Amino acid sequence: MIPPLSRPKRKNPLLRTRLPLLPPGARSRAALGLTAAAALGRFELQVCGHCGTVQYPPREACHRCLSDKLRWREQSGLGELLSTTAVHLSQDLFFRERVPWSLGLVRLDAGPTVVAHLHGGCAPAPCRVRIGARLDKSGQGVLLAFPPDEVLNMADDRQLREMTCDPKFRKVLVTDGKTAVGQAVVRAVIAAGADLVWVGHAEPWKRLPGFAELASLPQVAPLALDLTDSGSVKQMAGEMGGKVDILINTAEVHRAHGIASRSGVDAARAEMDTNYFGLLRLAQEFGPAMRARGADGESSATAWVNVLSIYALSNFPPHGTFSASKAAALSLSQCLRAEMRSGGVRVINVFPGPIDEEWNQMLPPPKLTPEALANAVVKALQEGIEDVYPGDVAQEWLARWQESPKTLEREVSA
Amino acid sequence: MGASGNSRDYLDVVLAAPVTVPYVRYSTRSAHWFVAQALSRLLKQSGLKKSEVDGLSLGSFTLAPDTAIGVTQHLGITVRWLDHVPLGGASGIVALRRALRAVQAGDAEVVACIGADTNHVDSFRQALGSFSVFARDAVFPYGSGGPNASFAFLTSYYMRMYGATREDFGKLCVAQRDNALGYEHALFKKKLTLEDYLGARLIADPIRLFDCVMPCAGAEAFLVMTRQRAQALGLPYVTVRSTSERHNAFPDDPIQTRGGWVLDREHLYGAAGVEPTDIGFVETYDDYPVMSIIQIEDLGFCGKGEGPEFIRRHSFTTEGSFPINTSGGQLSVGQAGCAAGFLGLVEAIRQLTDRNLARAVPGARFGLAVGFGMITYDRGLSSGAAILGRADA
Numbered sequence: 001m002i003p004p005l006s007r008p009k010r011k012n013p014l015l016r017t018r019l020p021l022l023p024p025g026a027r028s029r030a031a032l033g034l035t036a037a038a039a040l041g042r043f044e045l046q047v048c049g050h051c052g053t054v055q056y057p058p059r060e061a062c063h064r065c066l067s068d069k070l071r072w073r074e075q076s077g078l079g080e081l082l083s084t085t086a087v088h089l090s091q092d093l094f095f096r097e098r099v100p101w102s103l104g105l106v107r108l109d110a111g112p113t114v115v116a117h118l119h120g121g122c123a124p125a126p127c128r129v130r131i132g133a134r135l136d137k138s139g140q141g142v143l144l145a146f147p148p149d150e151v152l153n154m155a156d157d158r159q160l161r162e163m164t165c166d167p168k169f170r171k172v173l174v175t176d177g178k179t180a181v182g183q184a185v186v187r188a189v190i191a192a193g194a195d196l197v198w199v200g201h202a203e204p205w206k207r208l209p210g211f212a213e214l215a216s217l218p219q220v221a222p223l224a225l226d227l228t229d230s231g232s233v234k235q236m237a238g239e240m241g242g243k244v245d246i247l248i249n250t251a252e253v254h255r256a257h258g259i260a261s262r263s264g265v266d267a268a269r270a271e272m273d274t275n276y277f278g279l280l281r282l283a284q285e286f287g288p289a290m291r292a293r294g295a296d297g298e299s300s301a302t303a304w305v306n307v308l309s310i311y312a313l314s315n316f317p318p319h320g321t322f323s324a325s326k327a328a329a330l331s332l333s334q335c336l337r338a339e340m341r342s343g344g345v346r347v348i349n350v351f352p353g354p355i356d357e358e359w360n361q362m363l364p365p366p367k368l369t370p371e372a373l374a375n376a377v378v379k380a381l382q383e384g385i386e387d388v389y390p391g392d393v394a395q396e397w398l399a400r401w402q403e404s405p406k407t408l409e410r411e412v413s414a
Numbered sequence: 415m416g417a418s419g420n421s422r423d424y425l426d427v428v429l430a431a432p433v434t435v436p437y438v439r440y441s442t443r444s445a446h447w448f449v450a451q452a453l454s455r456l457l458k459q460s461g462l463k464k465s466e467v468d469g470l471s472l473g474s475f476t477l478a479p480d481t482a483i484g485v486t487q488h489l490g491i492t493v494r495w496l497d498h499v500p501l502g503g504a505s506g507i508v509a510l511r512r513a514l515r516a517v518q519a520g521d522a523e524v525v526a527c528i529g530a531d532t533n534h535v536d537s538f539r540q541a542l543g544s545f546s547v548f549a550r551d552a553v554f555p556y557g558s559g560g561p562n563a564s565f566a567f568l569t570s571y572y573m574r575m576y577g578a579t580r581e582d583f584g585k586l587c588v589a590q591r592d593n594a595l596g597y598e599h600a601l602f603k604k605k606l607t608l609e610d611y612l613g614a615r616l617i618a619d620p621i622r623l624f625d626c627v628m629p630c631a632g633a634e635a636f637l638v639m640t641r642q643r644a645q646a647l648g649l650p651y652v653t654v655r656s657t658s659e660r661h662n663a664f665p666d667d668p669i670q671t672r673g674g675w676v677l678d679r680e681h682l683y684g685a686a687g688v689e690p691t692d693i694g695f696v697e698t699y700d701d702y703p704v705m706s707i708i709q710i711e712d713l714g715f716c717g718k719g720e721g722p723e724f725i726r727r728h729s730f731t732t733e734g735s736f737p738i739n740t741s742g743g744q745l746s747v748g749q750a751g752c753a754a755g756f757l758g759l760v761e762a763i764r765q766l767t768d769r770n771l772a773r774a775v776p777g778a779r780f781g782l783a784v785g786f787g788m789i790t791y792d793r794g795l796s797s798g799a800a801i802l803g804r805a806d807a
Binding site: 028083091103 | 547548550551552553554555556557558559560562563566567568570571574615616617618619620621665668669791792
């Protein structure tokens with residue numbers, strides 16, 4: 001039985017803000033396979049390509065047949081909870097602030113015995129549980145033992161919440177609320193329980209469809225924010241940068257051009273100014289404040305979401321300059337992720353395929369609806385996923401890119 | 415995994431000169447200092463010159479970046495046989511086995527077996543995260559409770575499966591503390607009551623404070639030489655009736671409820687020519703009381719799962735029935751790193767040569783010392799045992 005999360009009390013301004021700490025993050029190279037899968041929301045273990053043995057902890061060879069043909073494969077995670085404990089004395093500063101901390105020893109049906117964080121909804125041992133993988137605050141993959149079926153207030157478990165970025169009772173900044181995607185994201189985080197959503201709009205005098213209606217929602221606070229204006233970003237960060245728990249960067253300029261179809265660099269510069277430099281301005285002004293608030297009570301700063309594009313992986317020539325700006329943003333986002341890690345703030349990259357909006361008018365379906373994209377963002381926050389590829393087109397591009405980046409390049413440029 | 419083969423006996427080699435470098439909770443000295451103190455005491459007790467010790471076996475976790483070779487130059491000893499055994503609670507038994515064969519084969523005449531570790535204020539915390547690759551990847555990120563959390567799983571499971579109670583474990587700890595009250599080097603010198611044990615601070619459920627050893631600094635050591643040499647030196651000595659060693663036994667057990675002793679006990683008693691009932695006292699490897707029970711079962715004193723009932727039948731004190739850990743064990747003496755793997759051996763040598771520092775077990779002719787250690791992931795990998803006898807037994 002998990003008690004429902006209650007709205008956190010207002011912060012006492014007299015108390016010092018607790019500095020963020022991380023759980024132990026050192027891993028061997030072999031063990032990073034768990035992290036790579038968990039970043040996509042998957043639980044994978046090493047499976048021997050020769051004899052089929054499933055093994056954990058990760059190794060450099062199969063412990064049965066010594067083959068080095070080890071492949072990471074998705075697991076059901078079902079198993080038996082053998083034993084439990086609650087750590088009351090920890091040698092690590094992160095856990096020291098969070099004891100008692102519950103752990104379980106689980107025998108997976110697939111074979112190995114695993115040590116896992118224990119969800120409060122699990123019955124006393126022995127019982128059936130389901131192991132899942134999550135990223136912890138250090139950004140590394142860890143195992144959690146969940147009850148096999150959904151229980152009431154599942155997401156509100158205290159330990160689980162240390163590994164997810166659930167919008168419930170949190171304060172969110174959506175950087176551009178004028179686009180269909182931005183508006184869908186605002187509605188989705190409100191539906192997920194966000195307390196307050198600041199919604200940026202670059203040029204307040206332009207009355208774009210849907211914005212007035214959105215601004216009338218009780219949780220919404222409109223905010224004049226222009227990512228192409230360093231002064232605007234700096235001013236807003238100064239006013240409310242220390243309150244943002246989740247930042248979702250939806251601002252985007254998208255023109256459908258390659259190189260030869262247009263002369264001059266004005267359109268490309270506008271794309272870069274918002275898609276790349278806009279992210280850089282945001283990161284410089286909002287990043288340090290959020291990183292410092294990584295352990296600020298129950299509703300600490302927890303996540304930074306960048307809406308990128310699947311074209312960031314490989315250039316889509318009909319939208320060539322847009323692809324280039326998103327590739328630049330992806331690279332910068334990896335830098336941001338490394339810098340935000342010390343605060344335990346997760347950087348989530350979203351790689352949608354073509355969205356069903358005006359700049360993709362000439363592209364054939366399937367196209368991703370703004371609502372589907374928004375739901376994928378919320379799901380990533382709730383489940384602590386780091387890289388999100390929503391929709392069929394994105395999934396297909398990802399699969400082709402993972403198989404052979406060169407083949408994909410030739411296919412899309414044909 | 416086969417049972418142990420017919421290994422050769424140890425009739426012509428003996429153990430002598432049991433020494434202890436008194437334990438301290440924390441030390442500003444390095445492990446090298448404790449090794450030097452141990453060697454110096456070995457020489458003093460045996461009357462040997464440094465140049466007459468031609469073999470060195472060292473068990474230590476805290477020498478880094480040195481290993482045993484660095485120690486030879488550090489202490490100015492020239493040896494023709496050298497071994498480094500950083501196997502924690504199994505180091506003593508493993509070092510003993512190798513040294514016995516070296517002396518038997520003539521590769522060395524006198525081997526100093528030393529277990530020594532220092533303990534700085536922050537060294538235990540630092541050691542946890544770097545103990546093993548599996549610990550770093552798959553244990554330390556989960557609450558960082560160290561061995562307490564790992565043994566909490568095993569203790570909780572054992573209690574559920576075999577009906578052991580907190581009172582059962584408490585009885586062992588209280589008896590060992592009683593034994594420790596007669597041993598000058600024990601760090602815990604205050605009487606422990608069952609109420610103290612049951613009401614102690616919670617560490618990792620169901621483990622409480624007095625289920626845990628106290629990490630400390632110190633050293634234990636003894637000499638291995640031929641019987642002839644010991645007699646010529648006029649040194650009291652013990653014989654080694656048999657030994658066993660096993661690593662990573664039963665890897666398919668979902669959780670540890672037994673150790674490698676199960677595979678080796680038939681050989682252990684067979685080669686020694688003794689029965690469990692001939693054993694006068696047992697020095698278990700008591701890093702947690704549940705391990706003492708598992709060793710009592712696996713070494714044939716009762717069946718698997720009969721441990722709780724066995725505890726209720728015996729008193730475990732030095733003068734009582736089934737004496738264990740006659741100097742107090744690690745739970746009362748302290749755990750000085752790898753020296754903990756030598757503690758039981760050194761105490762057994764004292765008991766069987768009437769050089770007691772703790773109270774004597776009346777009429778004991780044989781003693782059993784157990785080694786166990788290296789919980790690199792979810793279970794202790796190394797187990798060993800040695801049956802020692804009086805010189806005339």
